Amino acid sequence: MPWLVNASSAAATITDKARLAPGERLLVRGATGGVGSVAVQFGDAALDYRTTRPEDLGRFDVVVDVVGTDLGAYRARLDRRGRMVALAFDPDRIVMSMVGTGLRAALRPRRSKLFSNNPSAERMAELTRCVERGDIRPVIHAVLPMDDVAEAHRRLEAGGVRGKYVVDMGRP
């Protein structure tokens, strides 16, 4: 279920909030994570954020951000009619980040948008069908037994996990 909720965040961000249209360029920041690994399936190229600076990127119609840091540098990559959708805040300066992102969304609602997920039952059912048809692929890093939950959290915090961990409730 948590993966499906992440998938619904990605789908709602791109379709409802950003209204990505065919032919537009989409940048997803945080593309290997739970939300990003679904969002990026709406696009095609992959870049490593550790070696690619924002100023080396081209222009984008939509930037979906699940990281929360350095938003100005990525906002600067938007085209004239581009829009950025922020799903996360900078964890090191959470209040300033919330205020800044909130203000920008209030002052320039077409260009800067905040997203908070509250998926409908229909959306969850639609996404389930997409997964069953193979239109969207869940990215699963590993399946772990219940006993390894703490270790899974440690690894998630360290970064470098591709997609989601699945916890097998039947395995002690």
Ligand SMILES: NC(=O)c1ccc[n+]([C@@H]2O[C@H](COP(=O)([O-])OP(=O)(O)OC[C@H]3O[C@@H](n4cnc5c(N)ncnc54)[C@H](OP(=O)(O)O)[C@@H]3O)[C@@H](O)[C@H]2O)c1
């Ligand atoms: N607003 C909403 O409704 C909503 C909904 C869902 C999630 N969220 C928020 O979105 C955020 C991400 O959620 P998630 O489940 O996708 O988390 P996640 O699975 O931990 O993924 C985080 C992703 O960000 C990448 N990343 C970390 N630092 C980065 C940087 N400086 N530049 C580019 N990428 C970077 C990670 O890559 P590495 O591991 O390789 O570093 C990973 O791909 C969380 O803050 C969550 O609370 C908000």
